Amino acid sequence: MAKFYKNSMVLCFWVVIVFVISSASAFTRLKKFDHLTKGDGTLNFLVIGDWGRRGAFNQSLVADQMAKVGEKLNIDFVLSTGDNFYDNGLTGIHDSNFVESFTNVYTAQSLQKKWYSVLGNHDYRGNVKAQLSPYLRKIDSRWVCLRSFIVNAEIAEIFMVDTTPFMEYYFSEPKDHTYDWRGVIPPKAYSANVLKQLEKALSESTAKWKIVLGHHAIRSVGHHGDTQVLVDRFLPMLRAYDVDFYMNGHDHCLEHISDTESPMQFLVSGAGSKAWRGDLKGLNRKDVHFFHDGQGFMSVQLTPTEAEIKYYDVSGSVIHRWNRSKLLHSAI
Secondary structure (H helix, E strand, C coil): HHHHHHHHHHHHHHHHHHHHHHHHHHHHCCCEECCCCCCCCCEEEEEEECCCCCCCCCCCHHHHHHHHHHHHCCCCEEEEECCCCCCCCCCCCCCCHHHHHHHHHCCCCCCCCEEEEEECCCHEEEEEEHHHHCCCHHCCCCEEECCEEEECCCEEEEEEEECCCHHHHHHHHHHHHHCCCCCCCHHHHHHHHHHHHHHHHHHHCCEEEEECCCCCCCHHHCCCCHHHHHHHCCCHHHHCCCCEEEEECCCCCCEEEEEECCCCEEEEEECCCCCCCCCCCCCCCCCCEEEECCCCEEEEEEEECEHHHHHHHCCCEEEEEEEECCCEEECC
């Protein structure tokens, strides 16, 4: 009887431990980086994705134009929408691809600002722990890459979200690719926790502008098109918490699409290097305002009441401009 009692107590002890750990995990908050801006009530930044090819496929030309725009706007930082290092992420913290595709390409003084980055599916094909490692900041202090986190930039909060583990086909049909799933197994539990953290953060945000950024598109007329799992699981939440912009890469193009049921805008910036030519669909949709089938990047200028979005091609020409008043919620 005493032995049974003792075993029961041990079992109860471990049940309590598991419950405490599970509860703590469930209420984990997204890490927040407070980014001080210029103090004049404005925020300027660039957005680029799908870029890391050691300068090839016009990556260096795009970088040159980013440098000019970055200087003109006196940008506060750069956002990367993922697929940072091709073709298969980084092999380790000493992989020369980090320096050759990042440090040695974006050399201009105007780009010596923080680069806040999420992972893309190609990054998951390498050593994810290496790309997330703080050691890379010793090589280049600009580099800030986590799975999901928040950039608090005074008038705006930017919710950086790890979307790749939401794509079940990467797990079930990896083809000839090998993915580094350490830290995201089981994927259903991981993605559910990411959504819970995101909803908690959005519900608490008092920022004048709310921006969510992930690698995969919610709406796109490019090669990959709409991502149904994000339409089902993300879109209702973003609408409910009045998110202003959803930004992404993955499709190697530039796009601007409006939400049909809210003022939210879908902004695709995945044209940092190799672009797909002629691979598009649905350009006649009324919600599609702009599509560029080539390399380029995007700039964002914010005040407490105004937003201006600009898209640039590989020569630095502004090929699309869009403005919004926060008070009127109307496009000009």
